[in-house]
Amino acid sequence: MRVQDWLPAHFLVGFLLIPPLALKLASTGYRAARYYMGNPGYRLAGPPHMLLRLSAPILVISTGAVFASGIELWLFGLRFGNLWVAAHKLSFVVFSVATGVHVLGHLHRSGEAAVEEVAGGRSPEALTRRSLVIGSLVVGAVLAAASLLYATPFQFLGDGG
Amino acid sequence: MSFGSFFLVVLVATALGGALQLAPLPRVGPRQHSESGPLMPGVAANERLTALTGGLLFVLIVRLMSP
Numbered sequence: 001m002r003v004q005d006w007l008p009a010h011f012l013v014g015f016l017l018i019p020p021l022a023l024k025l026a027s028t029g030y031r032a033a034r035y036y037m038g039n040p041g042y043r044l045a046g047p048p049h050m051l052l053r054l055s056a057p058i059l060v061i062s063t064g065a066v067f068a069s070g071i072e073l074w075l076f077g078l079r080f081g082n083l084w085v086a087a088h089k090l091s092f093v094v095f096s097v098a099t100g101v102h103v104l105g106h107l108h109r110s111g112e113a114a115v116e117e118v119a120g121g122r123s124p125e126a127l128t129r130r131s132l133v134i135g136s137l138v139v140g141a142v143l144a145a146a147s148l149l150y151a152t153p154f155q156f157l158g159d160g161g
Numbered sequence: 162m163s164f165g166s167f168f169l170v171v172l173v174a175t176a177l178g179g180a181l182q183l184a185p186l187p188r189v190g191p192r193q194h195s196e197s198g199p200l201m202p203g204v205a206a207n208e209r210l211t212a213l214t215g216g217l218l219f220v221l222i223v224r225l226m227s228p
Contacts, residue, residue, distance in 0.1 A: 017221060024214040031207050036181070041201035045208075057178025065171050072167075083164040091171075103219060106212075113212035116205075129210045133217055 004156045011152065014070050015144040019136040021067070025060065032056075052105040059098035065091035077153030 034042040047053060069088040072080070120126055200208065 013221075017218065020214055020218055020221070024211065024218055027207060027211045027214060031204075031211065041204045045200050045204045054179065057175055057181070061171055061175045061178065064174075065167075068167070081164065087164065087167065103215075106215070109208075110212040110215055113205075113208045114216055117209045117213060120209075125206055126209075129206065129213060132210065133213050136214070137217065 007154070007156060011074055011147060012144045014067065014074075015147045016137075016140040018067065018143060019139040020133070021063065023132060023136040025063075028056075049105060052102065055098050055101045055105075058094065059102050062091045062095040062098055066095050073154050074147075074150075074152045077155065078157070079153070 031042060035045075035047065048056070066088065069084050069091060073084050073088060078085070117126065117129070
Protein backbone atom coordinates (compact mmCIF):
# COMPACT_ATOMS: atom_id res chain seq x y z
CA MET A 1 0.00 0.00 0.00
CA ARG A 2 1.53 3.34 -1.07
CA VAL A 3 1.09 6.57 0.86
CA GLN A 4 -0.14 8.42 -2.22
CA ASP A 5 -3.03 5.94 -2.54
CA TRP A 6 -4.28 7.17 0.83
CA LEU A 7 -3.92 10.89 0.12
CA PRO A 8 -7.43 11.50 -1.33
CA ALA A 9 -8.98 9.81 1.72
CA HIS A 10 -6.58 11.71 3.97
CA PHE A 11 -7.75 15.05 2.53
CA LEU A 12 -11.43 14.09 2.81
CA VAL A 13 -11.04 12.97 6.41
CA GLY A 14 -9.20 16.16 7.28
CA PHE A 15 -12.01 18.34 5.94
CA LEU A 16 -14.67 16.14 7.53
CA LEU A 17 -13.07 16.65 10.95
CA ILE A 18 -12.77 20.45 10.81
CA PRO A 19 -16.36 21.43 11.83
CA PRO A 20 -16.67 18.91 14.72
CA LEU A 21 -13.25 19.99 15.87
CA ALA A 22 -14.28 23.65 15.72
CA LEU A 23 -17.38 22.80 17.78
CA LYS A 24 -15.27 20.99 20.37
CA LEU A 25 -12.82 23.87 20.61
CA ALA A 26 -15.67 26.37 20.87
CA SER A 27 -17.41 24.41 23.63
CA THR A 28 -14.23 23.86 25.63
CA GLY A 29 -13.03 27.39 24.96
CA TYR A 30 -16.36 28.75 26.21
CA ARG A 31 -15.94 26.85 29.46
CA ALA A 32 -12.36 28.03 29.91
CA ALA A 33 -13.33 31.63 29.12
CA ARG A 34 -16.25 31.60 31.57
CA TYR A 35 -13.97 30.10 34.21
CA TYR A 36 -11.23 32.68 33.76
CA MET A 37 -13.79 35.50 33.66
CA GLY A 38 -14.99 34.40 37.10
CA ASN A 39 -18.45 33.02 36.31
CA PRO A 40 -19.62 31.48 39.63
CA GLY A 41 -21.05 28.30 38.09
CA TYR A 42 -17.87 27.50 36.20
CA ARG A 43 -15.69 28.47 39.17
CA LEU A 44 -17.68 26.14 41.42
CA ALA A 45 -17.35 23.35 38.88
CA GLY A 46 -13.60 23.66 39.34
CA PRO A 47 -10.65 23.51 36.94
CA PRO A 48 -9.28 20.35 35.33
CA HIS A 49 -6.34 18.54 36.91
CA MET A 50 -3.08 20.52 36.59
CA LEU A 51 -1.61 18.02 34.09
CA LEU A 52 -4.67 18.48 31.86
CA ARG A 53 -4.53 22.26 32.24
CA LEU A 54 -0.90 22.27 31.16
CA SER A 55 -1.40 19.88 28.26
CA ALA A 56 -4.48 21.77 26.97
CA PRO A 57 -2.59 24.64 25.25
CA ILE A 58 -0.23 22.11 23.65
CA LEU A 59 -3.21 20.10 22.42
CA VAL A 60 -5.06 23.13 21.05
CA ILE A 61 -2.02 24.63 19.34
CA SER A 62 -0.82 21.32 17.90
CA THR A 63 -4.34 20.65 16.60
CA GLY A 64 -4.34 24.05 14.91
CA ALA A 65 -0.87 23.39 13.51
CA VAL A 66 -1.86 19.97 12.11
CA PHE A 67 -4.84 21.42 10.27
CA ALA A 68 -3.20 24.69 9.21
CA SER A 69 -0.15 22.92 7.79
CA GLY A 70 -2.39 20.29 6.17
CA ILE A 71 -4.54 22.92 4.47
CA GLU A 72 -1.42 24.80 3.37
CA LEU A 73 -0.08 21.62 1.73
CA TRP A 74 -3.47 20.87 0.16
CA LEU A 75 -3.70 24.39 -1.25
CA PHE A 76 -0.13 24.99 -2.40
CA GLY A 77 1.55 21.59 -2.52
CA LEU A 78 5.30 21.96 -2.09
CA ARG A 79 5.46 25.48 -3.51
CA PHE A 80 6.77 26.82 -0.19
CA GLY A 81 9.10 23.93 0.54
CA ASN A 82 9.24 20.62 2.34
CA LEU A 83 9.29 22.30 5.75
CA TRP A 84 5.49 22.29 5.72
CA VAL A 85 5.49 18.50 5.41
CA ALA A 86 7.86 18.30 8.39
CA ALA A 87 5.62 20.73 10.33
CA HIS A 88 2.56 18.61 9.51
CA LYS A 89 4.24 15.41 10.70
CA LEU A 90 5.81 16.95 13.79
CA SER A 91 2.62 18.67 14.89
CA PHE A 92 0.73 15.38 14.40
CA VAL A 93 3.17 13.58 16.70
CA VAL A 94 2.74 16.28 19.38
CA PHE A 95 -1.04 16.23 18.80
CA SER A 96 -1.15 12.43 19.26
CA VAL A 97 0.71 12.51 22.58
CA ALA A 98 -1.35 15.47 23.89
CA THR A 99 -4.57 13.78 22.73
CA GLY A 100 -3.61 10.59 24.58
CA VAL A 101 -3.14 12.53 27.81
CA HIS A 102 -6.35 14.49 27.22
CA VAL A 103 -8.50 11.43 26.45
CA LEU A 104 -7.17 9.40 29.39
CA GLY A 105 -7.64 12.35 31.73
CA HIS A 106 -11.22 13.04 30.70
CA LEU A 107 -12.38 9.52 29.85
CA HIS A 108 -14.11 8.80 33.16
CA ARG A 109 -15.99 12.10 33.58
CA SER A 110 -16.79 12.46 29.87
CA GLY A 111 -18.14 8.91 29.83
CA GLU A 112 -20.41 9.79 32.73
CA ALA A 113 -21.54 12.99 30.99
CA ALA A 114 -22.33 11.01 27.82
CA VAL A 115 -24.36 8.48 29.83
CA GLU A 116 -26.21 11.34 31.56
CA GLU A 117 -26.93 12.82 28.13
CA VAL A 118 -28.39 9.58 26.80
CA ALA A 119 -30.35 8.90 30.00
CA GLY A 120 -31.61 12.49 30.10
CA GLY A 121 -34.22 11.96 27.40
CA ARG A 122 -35.28 14.39 24.69
CA SER A 123 -35.39 17.76 26.37
CA PRO A 124 -35.13 20.82 24.08
CA GLU A 125 -31.60 21.44 25.39
CA ALA A 126 -30.55 17.87 24.59
CA LEU A 127 -32.01 18.19 21.08
CA THR A 128 -30.04 21.41 20.57
CA ARG A 129 -26.81 19.70 21.64
CA ARG A 130 -27.42 16.67 19.43
CA SER A 131 -28.38 18.91 16.51
CA LEU A 132 -25.14 20.84 16.93
CA VAL A 133 -23.06 17.66 16.94
CA ILE A 134 -24.84 16.08 13.96
CA GLY A 135 -24.90 19.43 12.16
CA SER A 136 -21.14 19.78 12.53
CA LEU A 137 -20.73 16.35 10.98
CA VAL A 138 -23.02 17.28 8.07
CA VAL A 139 -21.09 20.52 7.48
CA GLY A 140 -17.88 18.47 7.56
CA ALA A 141 -19.27 16.12 4.92
CA VAL A 142 -20.27 19.09 2.75
CA LEU A 143 -16.81 20.63 3.22
CA ALA A 144 -15.16 17.34 2.30
CA ALA A 145 -17.31 17.03 -0.81
CA ALA A 146 -16.60 20.65 -1.78
CA SER A 147 -12.86 20.02 -1.43
CA LEU A 148 -13.12 17.62 -4.38
CA LEU A 149 -13.74 20.62 -6.62
CA TYR A 150 -10.14 21.74 -6.17
CA ALA A 151 -7.28 19.78 -7.74
CA THR A 152 -4.58 19.93 -5.10
CA PRO A 153 -1.04 20.33 -6.42
CA PHE A 154 0.34 18.27 -3.51
CA GLN A 155 2.35 15.20 -4.47
CA PHE A 156 3.97 12.89 -2.00
CA LEU A 157 7.64 12.46 -2.87
CA GLY A 158 8.70 10.00 -0.18
CA ASP A 159 9.96 10.65 3.32
CA GLY A 160 11.35 14.02 2.33
CA GLY A 161 7.92 15.14 1.25
CA MET B 162 2.56 32.99 5.56
CA SER B 163 6.16 31.77 5.60
CA PHE B 164 7.12 28.71 7.60
CA GLY B 165 9.20 30.86 9.96
CA SER B 166 6.28 33.10 10.91
CA PHE B 167 3.97 30.06 11.20
CA PHE B 168 6.45 28.46 13.61
CA LEU B 169 6.75 31.71 15.58
CA VAL B 170 2.96 32.00 15.92
CA VAL B 171 2.77 28.40 17.17
CA LEU B 172 5.57 28.99 19.67
CA VAL B 173 4.16 32.27 21.03
CA ALA B 174 0.61 30.88 21.27
CA THR B 175 1.82 27.80 23.17
CA ALA B 176 3.86 29.93 25.55
CA LEU B 177 0.92 32.29 26.16
CA GLY B 178 -1.45 29.37 26.73
CA GLY B 179 0.97 27.72 29.14
CA ALA B 180 1.50 30.97 31.04
CA LEU B 181 -2.26 31.45 31.35
CA GLN B 182 -2.71 27.93 32.65
CA LEU B 183 0.10 28.35 35.17
CA ALA B 184 -1.30 31.60 36.52
CA PRO B 185 -2.31 31.16 40.16
CA LEU B 186 -6.05 30.72 40.61
CA PRO B 187 -8.02 30.80 43.81
CA ARG B 188 -9.54 27.40 44.55
CA VAL B 189 -13.16 28.40 44.87
CA GLY B 190 -14.89 25.13 44.02
CA PRO B 191 -15.23 21.95 46.04
CA ARG B 192 -14.28 19.80 43.07
CA GLN B 193 -12.26 19.53 39.90
CA HIS B 194 -14.27 19.30 36.73
CA SER B 195 -13.02 15.79 36.01
CA GLU B 196 -14.73 14.66 39.22
CA SER B 197 -18.35 13.58 39.57
CA GLY B 198 -20.78 15.82 41.38
CA PRO B 199 -23.63 18.27 40.87
CA LEU B 200 -23.10 21.04 38.37
CA MET B 201 -25.14 24.13 37.63
CA PRO B 202 -27.43 23.51 34.59
CA GLY B 203 -25.48 25.67 32.14
CA VAL B 204 -22.20 24.07 33.14
CA ALA B 205 -23.65 20.57 32.89
CA ALA B 206 -25.03 21.35 29.42
CA ASN B 207 -21.63 22.61 28.31
CA GLU B 208 -19.94 19.51 29.74
CA ARG B 209 -22.34 17.21 27.91
CA LEU B 210 -21.83 19.02 24.60
CA THR B 211 -18.07 18.80 25.05
CA ALA B 212 -18.30 15.11 25.93
CA LEU B 213 -20.52 14.36 22.92
CA THR B 214 -18.27 16.24 20.51
CA GLY B 215 -15.15 14.72 22.02
CA GLY B 216 -16.65 11.25 21.76
CA LEU B 217 -17.59 11.82 18.13
CA LEU B 218 -14.08 13.05 17.29
CA PHE B 219 -12.49 10.13 19.14
CA VAL B 220 -14.62 7.56 17.32
CA LEU B 221 -14.01 9.24 13.93
CA ILE B 222 -10.25 9.51 14.39
CA VAL B 223 -9.85 5.94 15.70
CA ARG B 224 -12.13 4.54 13.00
CA LEU B 225 -10.47 6.46 10.21
CA MET B 226 -6.96 5.57 11.31
CA SER B 227 -7.80 1.86 11.20
CA PRO B 228 -7.55 0.66 7.58
